[in-house]
Amino acid sequence: MRVFRLPERPEQHRTSGAQILALLGFLALALLVGAVGGTATVPNVHSWYDVLPHPPGTPPDWVFGPVWTLLYIAMAVxxxxxxxxxxxxxxxxxxxxxxxxxxxxxxxxxxxxxxxHRPDISFFVILVLDGLIVMTIAVFRPVSRIAAALMVPYLAWCLYATYLNAGFWFLNR
Structure with a gap:
């Protein structure tokens, strides 16, 4: 009677095609989240966001798209x-x-x-997001230090976004 055992290194048994499909799936999922966020953002930038008082250190609008795209790609990888x-x-x-x-x-x-148009509620959403990113980095690290490191710029950007969100909330009460 043969006993079934899990392979010690399953990634060696996954075909390169399956690995490419998985990478594409993670990329598609992460970039889809970015696209959904963009559909909520773009119509409101010039009609609502631009007229609000901005906290010090708010970057120009053109910065957000490229930065978020790179961060979503890093998250997916x-x-x-x-x-x-x-x-x-x-x-x-x-x-x-x-x-x-x-x-x-x-x-x-x-x-x-x-x-x-709720900087107050979104502030609590981003605090939860910050905590989840920290927890994700912590559980990624024992499995892959590279994966954990790829999440660090995302955490840094989200902490910066937390500051901006708090500033918008405070300045626009």
Missing amino acids: AAWLIWRGPDILTRQRRALRLWGWQLAANALWSPVFFAL
């Missing part, structure tokens, strides 16, 4: 590195679940801030 890690067992599943939750919180922020 980080998740893919976790997915292809050495043991797609409990540790990776937990890490990818957290990655999904932070992506969901990310997707929620733009509609709340821009479409609903």
Whole structure:
């Protein structure tokens, strides 16, 4: 009788085609969240956002698109590195679940801030997002230090966005 064993390094048993499809899937998901955020943002930039008093250090509008695109790509690659890690067992599943939750919180922020015009509520959304990113980095690190490192610029940008969100809330009460 033969006993079934999980391979010690499953990524070696995944075809390169499956790995490419997985990477494309993570990229598509992350960039889709960015596109959804953009649909909530773009119609409100010139009609609402631009007329608000801005906190000091607010970057020009053109900065946001390229920065967020790079951050979504880095997030996707980080998740893919976790997915292809050495043991797609409990540790990776937990890490990818957290990655999904932070992506969901990310997707929620733009509609709340821009479409609903609620810097107050979006501030609490972004605090939750910040916490989820920190937790994601913490569970990514034991699996892949590179994946964890890819999430650090995203955390830094979100902390900066938290400052901006708080400033908009304070200045526009």
